[in-house]
Amino acid sequence: MQSSGHRFRDVEHHPLLAENDSYDSSSSEADMADRVxxxxxxxxxxxxxxxxxxxxxxxxxxxxxxxxxxxxxxxxxxxxxxxxxxxxxxxxxxxxxxxxxxxAVPKGNATKEYMESLQLKPGEVIYKCPKCCSIKPERAHHCSICKRCIRKMDxxxxxxxxxxxxxxxxxxxxxxxxxxxxxxxxxxxxxxxxxxxxxxxxxxxxxxxxxxxxxxxxxxxxxxxxxxxxxxxxxxxxxxxxxxxxxxxxxxxxxxxxxxxxxxxxxxxxxxxxxxxxxxxxxxxxxxxxxxxxxxxxxxxxxxx
The missing domain is CATH 1.20.140 (Butyryl-CoA Dehydrogenase, subunit A; domain 3)
Structure with a gap:
């Protein structure tokens, strides 16, 4: 799946997404913080x-x-x-x-609209998890039990x-x-x-x-x-x-x-x-x-x- 200005790949790892986690300010992340x-x-x-x-x-x-x-x-x-x-x-x-x-990375945040809102540089590659449809930050892994991608999962x-x-x-x-x-x-x-x-x-x-x-x-x-x-x-x-x-x-x-x-x-x-x-x-x-x-x-x- 591709869109102008960036490439979007369904893979399990991603080496290029910056560690600043720009998606942290998303509404889905805020909603997660308000839940037990x-x-x-x-x-x-x-x-x-x-x-x-x-x-x-x-x-x-x-x-x-x-x-x-x-x-x-x-x-x-x-x-x-x-x-x-x-x-x-x-x-x-x-x-x-x-x-x-x-x-936990917000589930289902790897949408076309959200990708465009990130304002990525041309040619920059980001990755999504095909299991929970979320953008995978660096060092995140998918847990089959939690059914989520977890940052720095041990x-x-x-x-x-x-x-x-x-x-x-x-x-x-x-x-x-x-x-x-x-x-x-x-x-x-x-x-x-x-x-x-x-x-x-x-x-x-x-x-x-x-x-x-x-x-x-x-x-x-x-x-x-x-x-x-x-x-x-x-x-x-x-x-x-x-x-x-x-x-x-x-x-x-x-x-x-x-x-x-x-x-x-x-x-x-x-x-x-x-x-x-x-x-x-x-x-x-x-x-x-x-x-x-x-x-x-x-x-x-x-x-x-």
């Missing part, structure tokens, strides 16, 4: 619910099996507050990753029921970090609890019977080990990708960079925002309940089916 993002994918929703249930299970075992029966008051208080704070931060990061638009994660992209990568990094921390904390507490129970011959070490206590703690140890391993590796991979300014998809496809790569520190500041501060590890930073309610009331949720 949520992916209606069966597998993703099941995995997201499982994530919450596993964290709740860990909190139950830590609180009611290990800490409340303990005779050491300060041991129970300090570890209880620490574990629950980390759990809240982990689940908050999970919610923000899941409900934040990862950087991967689609079923555990957060969303793509990890330009706008929500920070929350995903925080999610993996906090899950790794509470998993490590749970394993340490399990070690102390097993030692205490064995030393006391399983008398008064828990309000539950010894067999039930063992089963609950063994499952928690397995959960903690698996999630610590998975999230620690994922956290390291994400930090490496940010520092190298290369997404996981770009690395797997061995794509040659057509963009100027940021320095490592610049990449971190770009993802986490501004100079290093406590806000970097705060998933609530920039969150406004009133703004969220207004968006939901104005446009309703932005579903992807």
């Amino acid at each position: 993002w949520f992916i209606r994918d069966g597998c993703g929703m099941v995995c997201a619910v499982m994530t919450w249930l596993l964290v709740v299970y860990a909190d139950f075992v830590v609180t009611f099996v290990m800490l409340l029966p303990s005779k050491d008051f300060w041991y129970s208080v300090i570890n209880g507050v620490l574990f629950n704070c980390l759990a809240v931060l982990a689940l908050s990061s999970h919610l923000r990753t899941m409900l934040t638009d990862p950087g 991967h689609h994660c079923p555990w957060v029921n969303n793509c990890v992209g330009e706008k929500n990568q920070r929350f995903f990094v925080l999610f993996t970090m906090y899950i790794a921390l509470i998993s490590a904390h749970a394993l340490i507490l399990c070690g102390f609890q097993f030692f205490s129970c064995v030393r006391g011959q399983w008398t008064e070490c828990s309000d539950f019977s010894p067999p039930v206590t063992v089963i609950l703690m063994v499952f928690l140890c397995l959960e903690g080990f698996l999630f610590l391993t998975f999230t620690a590796v994922m956290f390291g991979t994400q930090i490496h990708s940010i520092c190298n300014d290369e997404t996981e998809i770009e690395r797997l496809k061995s794509e040659k960079p057509t963009w100027e790569r940021r320095l490592r520190w610049e990449g971190m500041k770009s993802v986490f925002g501004g100079q290093p501060s406590v806000l970097w590890i705060n998933p609530f930073a920039g969150f406004r309940i009133r703004q969220l309610l207004l968006r939901a009331k104005k446009g309703g949720p932005e579903f992807s089916v």
Whole structure:
């Protein structure tokens, strides 16, 4: 499909569209900003619910099996507050990753009228995605689950029921970090609890019977080990990708960079925002309940089916 002054191609990649993303001011982009993002994918929703249930299970075992029966008051208080704070931060990061638009390109904006409004130079080539009929900015990839092109798409994660992209990568990094921390904390507490129970011959070490206590703690140890391993590796991979300014998809496809790569520190500041501060590890930073309610009331949720 061609028109005077520019060429318009149905391809999966585009190397020439400038990074200034001139289409950001379009009405479709503004409409997207006024909607709550949520992916209606069966597998993703099941995995997201499982994530919450596993964290709740860990909190139950830590609180009611290990800490409340303990005779050491300060041991129970300090570890209880620490574990629950980390759990809240982990689940908050999970919610923000899941409900934040990862950087979706407006669907169906590759129209003849819109192309003419861009005032492209003669001979300039731009590309559209044949799957969602949208103009593909540089480093965008199409997600078959979200059914959208996502800017700087790293991967689609079923555990957060969303793509990890330009706008929500920070929350995903925080999610993996906090899950790794509470998993490590749970394993340490399990070690102390097993030692205490064995030393006391399983008398008064828990309000539950010894067999039930063992089963609950063994499952928690397995959960903690698996999630610590998975999230620690994922956290390291994400930090490496940010520092190298290369997404996981770009690395797997061995794509040659057509963009100027940021320095490592610049990449971190770009993802986490501004100079290093406590806000970097705060998933609530920039969150406004009133703004969220207004968006939901104005446009309703932005579903992807």
